Amino acid sequence: MADIRNYTLNFGPQHPAAHGVLRLVLEMDGEVVQRADPHIGLLHRATEKLAETRTWVQSVPYMDRLDYVSTMCNEHAYCLGVEKLLQLEVPERGKYIRTMFDEVTRILNHLLWIGCHALDVGAMTMALYTFREREDLMDAYEAVCGARLHAAYYRPGGVYRDLPDRMPQYRESTWTSAKKAKELNDNRSGSLLDFLEDFTERFPKYHAEYHTLLTDNRIWKQRLVHVGIVSPERAMQLGFTGAMLRGSGIAWDLRKKQPYAAYDKVDFDVPVGVNGDSYDRYLVRMEEMLQSNRIIKQCIAWLRANPGPVITDNHKVAPPNREAMKSNMEELIHHFKLFTEGIHVPPGEAYAAIEHPKGEFGIYFVSDGANKPYRMKIRAPGFAHLAAMDEMANGHMLADVVTIIGSQDIVFGEIDR
């Protein structure tokens, strides 16, 4: 019989289940993982250093490039940090718009996560289903800010503009017949709020389809149940936040515990897992999507009833409107100073955290009173989760590593920064 030796396996960075640029060095005993050593940093762009050389507003689009599947949430944490330092109050309508788009983002993120997670584990169909719904939400992104992915919609002091009254329409073309275009434009005839409301009506039905495909699926359960179990004590030790922490049975949600934006005024539940395995984390995130749907509905109702400003009228932070700028000398000076020099933020330090779809996403600012941050630190939830890879994968089979990566909801934009 041949000798059986331990060997080292290089997983990624080109492996499709490595979600981009993870290089995982696995020490194997046969097919059992003895030690997992993730090598990260292949996507490191020094965002924090770059932010030190940009004005406070110029760094907002960099936030989109961190976790590129939940862009608006990243911007939200950034803006909250700047607002905290400035001690600036955001108009109520701005808060509700942020809340609504945070939840749209959460659904977008979880849809991509469940699609890719299922794809990694071997269920091809899920990705096709979830990308169908992502398309609608991407259209909502596009209608509000003009970009489908890198939004740059939130600004310190509020959001860049109010919600649009009409949705972009499909036109007849070589590849879209007149009949098809009319069909596609059916729910786009009203405003963005009408479009989103239509989506929230349809979404529970789609959500039931995902459950049908996965929840009681024998293969899915065989691959997920009792894989990557984390006890509540260990979860806290490992710095878990968000769905990873709730999957282990700790009811901790910043939206409830330390509310920001308009979360203290909307009604929703926080799902909590029992066993702390991959399957529980799957169930938690699935339920979160339905709760997000609930929050979006409440925000739509409020936004319909309450028109008003969406960004602060402090013109040392947010630009004046074009009309005022053209007719008023003072506003013209404000505009000029704001776009050449930027915001001046008082000296101090602040940490602002939000319940990002992946966990606690925080931004720590140190300001010395300049028009640029002195130091910015991004606290990415995925960084702490991936650090637990060794502990979670230890003793599991090689194929389970893929399940664990999937259930951690890893995106390298935020881990490598």
Add this chain to the structure above:
Amino acid sequence: MSAKLETLSQKLQDRFGDKLLSKKLALGELTVEVAAADYFSLMQSLRDEVDFSFEELIDLCGVDYSTYGDGAWQGKRFAAVVHLLSIAHNVRLRVRVFADSDEFPAVDSVTSLWTSANWFEREAFDLYGIAFIGHEDLRRILTDYGFIGHPFRKDFPISGHVEMRYDPDQGRVVYQPVTIEPRENTPRIVREDTYGDPAHG
């Protein structure tokens, strides 16, 4: 929230007294500063004692204060800043510890208290060169294999020192000094306190 923080602030004062070099409650956040020598024991108490019970280390990062306020900074250069979260009490605390030496900055590692500190300390070591004494696996984490220097220090240029390209003659990837010129689109300005005040001449 602030009542909770004031209670915590008082408890910290009663428990640690002189060990706290400074204590500041600002913008709804509590910050304490400790000497490097007291750092580990303070962190251990913060984790284990019922009054504090900070179960989670949320973040640990390095800061280089050398150019703070455009040269107004007089104190030590490198600090490690830790953000703690107590799930039981629903409060946060920021702890700052300055490294005693500017040439070879070093502070104690807290990996034995919170497992999550492992990667955060590796990151601070990688980017700022702060050594964490007692860390079992202090390797670089974000920068390239064989990277030289600590890129987030304020004296490290934003465009770096070396760039990488494929050399067709040698048939391999080579490093060479950077060829791009650094430029600054918007200058960095620290205004005087009275700036923008209508009463200011």
